[in-house]
Amino acid sequence: MDFDLSASERAFRDEVRTWLEEHLVGEFAELRGRGGTGQEDIPVELQIAWERELAAGGWLGIDFPARLGGRECSLSEQVLFHQTYVETRAPGRLPNMGVTLLGPTLVAYGTAEQQERFVPPILSATEFWCQGYSEPNAGSDLANVGTRAELDGDRWVINGQKIWTSLAQYSDWCFVVCRTDPDSARHAGLSYLLVPMDQPGIEIRPIVQITGGTEFNEVFLDDAVTDADLVVGRPGRGWEVAMGTLAFERGASTLGQQTSFRQELDALLAEARANGTADDMVVRQALAQAYATLEILRYNNLRMLTVVDSGGVPGPEMSIGKLVWSNWHRSLGELMVRVRGAAAIAGPAQPGEDYSLDSWQRTFLYSRAHTIYAGSNEIQRNIIGERVLGLPREPR
Numbered sequence: 001m002d003f004d005l006s007a008s009e010r011a012f013r014d015e016v017r018t019w020l021e022e023h024l025v026g027e028f029a030e031l032r033g034r035g036g037t038g039q040e041d042i043p044v045e046l047q048i049a050w051e052r053e054l055a056a057g058g059w060l061g062i063d064f065p066a067r068l069g070g071r072e073c074s075l076s077e078q079v080l081f082h083q084t085y086v087e088t089r090a091p092g093r094l095p096n097m098g099v100t101l102l103g104p105t106l107v108a109y110g111t112a113e114q115q116e117r118f119v120p121p122i123l124s125a126t127e128f129w130c131q132g133y134s135e136p137n138a139g140s141d142l143a144n145v146g147t148r149a150e151l152d153g154d155r156w157v158i159n160g161q162k163i164w165t166s167l168a169q170y171s172d173w174c175f176v177v178c179r180t181d182p183d184s185a186r187h188a189g190l191s192y193l194l195v196p197m198d199q200p201g202i203e204i205r206p207i208v209q210i211t212g213g214t215e216f217n218e219v220f221l222d223d224a225v226t227d228a229d230l231v232v233g234r235p236g237r238g239w240e241v242a243m244g245t246l247a248f249e250r251g252a253s254t255l256g257q258q259t260s261f262r263q264e265l266d267a268l269l270a271e272a273r274a275n276g277t278a279d280d281m282v283v284r285q286a287l288a289q290a291y292a293t294l295e296i297l298r299y300n301n302l303r304m305l306t307v308v309d310s311g312g313v314p315g316p317e318m319s320i321g322k323l324v325w326s327n328w329h330r331s332l333g334e335l336m337v338r339v340r341g342a343a344a345i346a347g348p349a350q351p352g353e354d355y356s357l358d359s360w361q362r363t364f365l366y367s368r369a370h371t372i373y374a375g376s377n378e379i380q381r382n383i384i385g386e387r388v389l390g391l392p393r394e395p396r
Contacts, residue, residue, distance in 0.1 A: 005080075012077050016084045019057055024090060028053065034359075035092030044170055047094040052125040060099050061123035065107065068119040075308060082256030086263070095166050095215075098122035098129035100253075102175050105245045109192075109233045118173075118194070132162040132176035132195070132219065133242070139164070139376075142242065143186045147178040147221065149193060151228060151235075156180075156193055158201070158224045164373065168204045168217040171197050176221075177242050180235050192238035192245075194230040201225060210365050211357060246375075254301040254321065258294070261325070264332060264363070265290055272339045286335050290328070297324050316388040323380040326370035333364035 005013070024032060028050055035042040054060055063078050064070025073081070103122045106115050121127035138144040147160025158178055168174065174195045181189030197204075201224030206214035233241040269287060272278035278287070304317035337344040344361065357365070371377045385391040 005076075009076055009080060012073075013080045013084050016059075016081050017088060019059075020085065020088045020090050023053055023057065024088070028091070031091035033089040035094075042091060044094070044167070047091070048125070048128070048170070050091055051094055051096060055123060055125040060096070060125060061103075061119075064103060064119065064123060068107070068115060069123045075305065079255050079305065082253045083259050086256045086259040089263075096125075096128070097131050097166070097171075097175075098127065098173075101131060101245050102129045102173075105175070105192075105232065105241060108244055109241045111229075114194070114230070114232065127172045128167070128170060130165050130168045130171035130174045130197070130219075131245075132165060132174045132178075134164045135161055136163055142177065143190075143239070145177055145179060145190065147176065148182065149176075149178045149180050149191060150182075151180070154228045155225045156228060156231070158193065158195065158221045158226070160221050162219040162221070163216075164207075165204075165217045165219045166215055168197065168219050169206060169214075173197060174219070175232070175245070177238055180238075184236070187239040189236050190238035190242070191235045192232040192241040193226055194232065195221075195224060195226045199224060210368070211362050254304065255298070257325070258298050258301055261294055261297075261329065261332075265294060268332070268336055268339060275339070275341070277339045277341070283335075283339060286338070290332055290335060293324065293328050297321065297328060300324065316384055319375070319380045319383040322375055323377060323384070326367075326377070329363070329370050330367040333360075333367040336360045337364055 027046065031042055031046070031050065035047060051060070058071055059081070061068070061070035062073040062081055064072070066072050098118075099122055103119050106118055110118075118127070122129070132147075133142060133145075135145055135147060137146060145160075147158065147162065149156045149158040151157075158176065160178060162174075162176070165174070174197055176193045176195050177190055178193060179189055180191040183189070195202075201222050203220040203222070205218040205220070207216045207218060208214055209216060232238075265287075268290075269278070272283060272287060277283045300317060300321050304321060307317065340360065344364070375383075382394055386393055
């Protein structure tokens with residue numbers, strides 16, 4: 001992939017930067033450099049308002065077809081948007097599952113009616129989605145889902161439980177992987193249903209995390225219902241669609257993530273120089289290792305984007321990237337604690353103040369989850385070992 005910018009790409013980058021500067025005003029001005037995954041220092045209602053501001057500017061659907069309200073931006077333009085967004089220290093984005101996961105899935109696998117019904121509200125930020133994949137006995141082993149759905153006349157009746165459902169309490173809809181063939185096992189007999197959240201058959205229970213936030217939830221489906229035609233793909237063939245959704249999880253935004261990681265590392269370097277810990281040989285070595293690994297991650301991301309740009313589908317690059325970045329960020333959180341010393345575990349400055357985590361403390365705590373969600377370290381290593389290195393399969 002050629003990253004020497006053309007005149008049109010430079011103009012696009014300038015358009016993004018100018019729009020952000022013009023709209024990060026008023027209540028949004030205070031959000032610069034705040035928010036993001038695990039950084040729950042912005043009220044969700046304000047994050048939703050910012051998503052709608054982005055939608056009004058046409059920035060939610062940059063990679064979507066124009067017929068559905070998108071911009072049909074090239075891959076280079078998508079990369080530039082995400083990089084420029086982070087460089088301007090715009091607010092950390094709400095995990096918008098509709099834009100990043102469900103929308104692309106509908107474009108690839110949905111019917112014309114499903115696309116026309118759901119994609120425009122996603123791109124206008126008037127409907128929000130959550131992901132109904134993981135269960136207590138089916139986390140990394142997604143094929144082991146126990147949630148079941150039965151077709152009853154013109155609707156599906158769904159029973160089961162989902163867990164770690166991000167922002168379910170603010171979502172209008174959920175895309176649910178469930179078993180619709182009671183005699184099936186593993187990958188066969190699964191279906192991919194679109195389920196409204198506002199109904200008596202759904203109960204949401206927030207899960208309090210180590211950071212004190214409640215991004216994740218348990219979702220209980222007790223005779224929940226959805227229309228018969230709200231199955232994406234063929235009934236019983238949901239595994240293909242579910243895997244397609246996961247393929248959209250890592251793409252053009254990877255270099256934006258890379259930029260945010262570099263900002264965190266630069267801030268930590270400045271802190272280490274200021275408090276003298278940079279003179280410690282062990283700390284210096286750890287900082288150098290963090291820098292080197294981040295560069296390796298950048299080149300792997302470029303390799304993955306090159307595959308996408310040439311019309312291919314990334315394979316091991318995605319697992320390698322996920323394994324590296326999740327461990328890198330967790331290690332950075334640990335290094336933050338080492339560099340900051342007692343300040344890393346200190347509470348409020350004044351007696352009687354309510355204790356709240358600062359951004360680095362949140363990074364240290366929340367980054368523990370990175371090596372678990374979106375495919376645990378163990379799963380990623382299995383994929384790399386079996387599909388790349390040709391090692392024997394793990395005993396089942």
